[in-house]
Amino acid sequence: xxxxxxxxxxxxxxxxxxxxxxxxxxxxxxxxxxxxxxxxxxxxxxxxxxxxxxxxxxxxxxxxxxxxxxxxxxxxxxxxxxxxxxxxxxxxxxxxxxxxxxxxxxxxxxxxxxxxxxxxxxxxxxxxxxxxxxxxxxxxxxxxxxxxxxxxxxxxxxxxxxxxxxxxxxxxxxxxxxxxxxxxxxxxxxxxxxxxxxxxxxxxxxxxxxxxxxxxxxxxxxxxxxxxxxxxxxxxxxxxxxxxxxxxxxxxxxxxxxxxxxxxxxxxxxxxxxxxxxxxxxxxxxxxxxxxxxxxxxxxxxxxxxxxxxxxxxxxxxxxxxxxxxxxxxxxxxxxxxxxxxxxxxxxxxxxxxxxxxxxxxxxxxxxxxxxxxxxxxxxxxxxxxxxxxxxxxxxxxxxxxxxxxxxxxxxxxxxxxxxxxxxxxxxxxxxxxxxxxxxxxxxxxxxxxxxxxxxxxxx
Amino acid sequence: xxxxxxxxxxxxxxxxxxxxxxxxxxxxxxxxxxxxxxxxxxxxxxxxxxxxxxxxxxxxxxxxxxxxxxxxxxxxxxxxxxxxxxxxxxxxxxxxxxxxxxxxxxxxxxxxxxxxxxxxxxxxxxxxxxxxxxxxxxxxxxxxxxxxxxxxxxxxxxxxxxxxxxxxxxxxxxxxxxxxxxxxxxxxxxxxxxxxxxxxxxxxxxxxxxxxxxxxxxxxxxxxxxxxxxxxxxxxxxxxxxxxxxxxxxxxxxxxxxxxxxxxxxxxxxxxxxxxxxxxxxxxxxxxxxxxxxxxxxxxxxxxxxxxxxxxxxxxxxxxxxxxxxxxxxxxxxxxxxxxxxxxxxxxxxxxxxxxxxxxxxxxxxxxxxxxxxxxxxxxxxxxxxxxxxxxxxxxxxxxxxxxxxxxxxxxxxxxxxxxxxxxxxxxxxxxxx
Ligand SMILES: Cc1cc2nc3c(=O)[nH]c(=O)nc-3n(C[C@H](O)[C@H](O)[C@H](O)COP(=O)(O)OP(=O)(O)OC[C@H]3O[C@@H](n4cnc5c(N)ncnc54)[C@H](O)[C@@H]3O)c2cc1C
Numbered sequence: 043x044x045x046x047x048x049x050x051x052x053x054x055x056x057x058x059x060x061x062x063x064x065x066x067x068x069x070x071x072x073x074x075x076x077x078x079x080x081x082x083x084x085x086x087x088x089x090x091x092x093x094x095x096x097x098x099x100x101x102x103x104x105x106x107x108x109x110x111x112x113x114x115x116x117x118x119x120x121x122x123x124x125x126x127x128x129x130x131x132x133x134x135x136x137x138x139x140x141x142x143x144x145x146x147x148x149x150x151x152x153x154x155x156x157x158x159x160x161x162x163x164x165x166x167x168x169x170x171x172x173x174x175x176x177x178x179x180x181x182x183x184x185x186x187x188x189x190x191x192x193x194x195x196x197x198x199x200x201x202x203x204x205x206x207x208x209x210x211x212x213x214x215x216x217x218x219x220x221x222x223x224x225x226x227x228x229x230x231x232x233x234x235x236x237x238x239x240x241x242x243x244x245x246x247x248x249x250x251x252x253x254x255x256x257x258x259x260x261x262x263x264x265x266x267x268x269x270x271x272x273x274x275x276x277x278x279x280x281x282x283x284x285x286x287x288x289x290x291x292x293x294x295x296x297x298x299x300x301x302x303x304x305x306x307x308x309x310x311x312x313x314x315x316x317x318x319x320x321x322x323x324x325x326x327x328x329x330x331x332x333x334x335x336x337x338x339x340x341x342x343x344x345x346x347x348x349x350x351x352x353x354x355x356x357x358x359x360x361x362x363x364x365x366x367x368x369x370x371x372x373x374x375x376x377x378x379x380x381x382x383x384x385x386x387x388x389x390x391x392x393x394x395x396x397x398x399x400x401x402x403x404x405x406x407x408x409x410x411x412x413x414x415x416x417x418x419x420x421x422x423x424x425x426x427x428x429x430x431x432x433x434x435x436x437x438x439x440x441x442x443x444x445x446x447x448x449x450x451x452x453x454x455x456x457x458x459x460x461x462x463x464x465x466x467x468x469x470x471x472x473x474x475x476x477x478x479x480x481x482x483x484x485x486x487x488x489x490x491x492x493x494x495x496x497x498x499x500x501x502x
Numbered sequence: 503x504x505x506x507x508x509x510x511x512x513x514x515x516x517x518x519x520x521x522x523x524x525x526x527x528x529x530x531x532x533x534x535x536x537x538x539x540x541x542x543x544x545x546x547x548x549x550x551x552x553x554x555x556x557x558x559x560x561x562x563x564x565x566x567x568x569x570x571x572x573x574x575x576x577x578x579x580x581x582x583x584x585x586x587x588x589x590x591x592x593x594x595x596x597x598x599x600x601x602x603x604x605x606x607x608x609x610x611x612x613x614x615x616x617x618x619x620x621x622x623x624x625x626x627x628x629x630x631x632x633x634x635x636x637x638x639x640x641x642x643x644x645x646x647x648x649x650x651x652x653x654x655x656x657x658x659x660x661x662x663x664x665x666x667x668x669x670x671x672x673x674x675x676x677x678x679x680x681x682x683x684x685x686x687x688x689x690x691x692x693x694x695x696x697x698x699x700x701x702x703x704x705x706x707x708x709x710x711x712x713x714x715x716x717x718x719x720x721x722x723x724x725x726x727x728x729x730x731x732x733x734x735x736x737x738x739x740x741x742x743x744x745x746x747x748x749x750x751x752x753x754x755x756x757x758x759x760x761x762x763x764x765x766x767x768x769x770x771x772x773x774x775x776x777x778x779x780x781x782x783x784x785x786x787x788x789x790x791x792x793x794x795x796x797x798x799x800x801x802x803x804x805x806x807x808x809x810x811x812x813x814x815x816x817x818x819x820x821x822x823x824x825x826x827x828x829x830x831x832x833x834x835x836x837x838x839x840x841x842x843x844x845x846x847x848x849x850x851x852x853x854x855x856x857x858x859x860x861x862x863x864x865x866x867x868x869x870x871x872x873x874x875x876x877x878x879x880x881x882x883x884x885x886x887x888x889x890x891x892x893x894x895x896x897x898x899x900x901x902x903x904x905x906x907x908x909x910x911x912x913x914x915x916x917x918x919x920x921x922x923x924x925x926x927x928x929x930x931x932x933x934x935x936x
Pocket of ligand 1: 075110115116117122133174176177180181185189190193247366370495
């Protein structure tokens, strides 16, 4: 517990209306989107400028309490879940787009800007910010950078890290730095900026973010392909890539997920098929036509039973929105959805899908799988009930086995949700102990008192 | 007798459902559509946060504190979160149960307790009392007293709260609706459908014209309209404010009354009432004597737009060459999931220039008696609606709920806009020239 005298000092840093210690506030900042994890903070603080943040960080070093940065709390690895003796630093009100530079194709934003709001603003002027996580209508750019989030367009356009050009960061000692900038090329010194991307709130607090924008693709074509088996869909993915086509989107949904999504979104999806792929190609109209035809051809060769092409942009949007709801829609079957985030090389998607099915049977747990198949990133989601401890135990065993299988295929335990609290005990499986020790060395050097989001990613 | 459970700060009757609470996986997809979260940006004023608070009380880690009560009452119960929730969490039922608990635990504030009690349990739940009250209000609204209060600044200052409220309260009609009609109305030609009609509590005394318009439209569509004399208020304002006992009593009475006629449908012109009557079965599910009867009745309840599209809307040659927009009443779009039908009707009218309102399904802040009890929050929510209306710049705003009509009309008047706010039934009657 943070001493009340310290809380008092903290409260004097910000205006009254930006400091909360009520039980109701503590309870509602005790979780993020991660199942089964929660912890009460001692207070919630909403700084309004970087000097206040610096001040708070310095006080934390002096008085030995921890700071947990928080965006919208949609994280899926427990990144913004409070820890012992901590305050939550709520950045969600830092929601201004500061500048859109149409000559350099960049945008300076505050970290609390909601991802889809940035999309809307830049698209108004013919520009494009590709990263589009399923949670884009509420998650923040700060959270995206801290988790290095991906999205539906990752296959062609990459993930958040491919669009971060610069960062303003409050360091764990309270100093403020700017790294990166509008230069397309810049090799002066270490590449510090990349260092903070994906650091999950453990190395610094972002106060401004410079993003790269690109021209908006002229046109796009969105398709659905239905399959009788999961592995046919998996093989289609490898086949498309082997054809040297990089679609913007290749998303996979299994039968359980299709049923839940249909139940929510009422799109008229068939509920008796084993799997489907949602595909989108975009770019110059001529290229789009040509690539779409090749994609359709690949689907057919891999036994697609039906291929549907979205007639209007609205229809395409509805399909993608429905896909984004997949994770939450799975909770229609059972209340607790524990979702994983394994990634394998794209050529192994079909094999991995089969392994997941085998493991699901072995441990007798219901798994619904969907994911960014084009990136090799799958979300096998265990459907359970947090009140059934025995089943949760079995699910945990199943996941360990899934991780091991993914790693055997050259994969990883998390593709986009981060390590946080949820995956830290498995980190060594993929990075090895020496790499974790290297990370610890970096953390100790920057944050000797371990005040910034301690216990996330690894324990010191 | 109700007893307190040791690990639970709720009473045992009508406890917020543990299944519904667990169903929320706290993903946060409800946050962007919540009007109260948009005001404070604080997690506790979001659906995800409120569910967590209810869970905490149910698990005995939070008492029914003032802070808890405040959040439960700050919620509009607009249920936009339900529409956006992929997991299908029935949030509305949780908040309503929590409000019922607050009432049972006797923890409402003084003002709320008496205001809500007098208004919800005595006045509108009882037709005789409602009419007496409405008559007094009618006298007041026509009297010199109203004009003096509105003009005299000093009195205005002291009674400003009252004045705000009275501007927001609907004008009482000269003639109450149910006093103008026989119980059964027949169409001109052959009658194809037997329709039950709820004249409503407030609709009956303050929106008689809309009821009139609805009946005319139904008759025009070859319906025989039955307005049972014995019917009572539907109970929706009470249920949404968490007074389940009264709501159930009213529901039972209406189930008895309407089941006495052999009806094809019960057609509603108030979204809030329709939403509740469609849930009579749910509210009476633990009552073996009523459950089936109630469910059967609920299945017959249709919103006017839903009913007309279902039977086939009659065509008209008359033109309505105006700029028209549509505001979704929360209890139509979110509670009843009716989105397409009203738009389809409006767009089918010859000559109409239809403009889709930005954020059409965002609550207007009326929310039953919310604009009376939480006036200033309700005005912030109305501001957002009015901004969207200003940029759409319509001549007419069509909607399907009396509360929304009063609230948005108030918004237009205080901004000196000439925009008319009308019910869909009124528009239809106009274009059919009946
Ligand atoms: C329904 C759903 C769908 C999702 N789909 C995807 C998807 O497709 N792809 C994907 O990659 N993820 C997805 N996610 C996960 C999640 O949305 C992302 O990780 C997102 O980036 C988190 O953003 P947030 O604003 O909610 O951050 P939070 O959850 O609040 O925080 C995440 C991390 O960022 C840190 N942080 C936040 N702000 C700052 C700051 N200003 N400075 C430093 N650190 C900060 C926090 O400490 C924490 O470690 C999904 C989540 C849900 C619930």
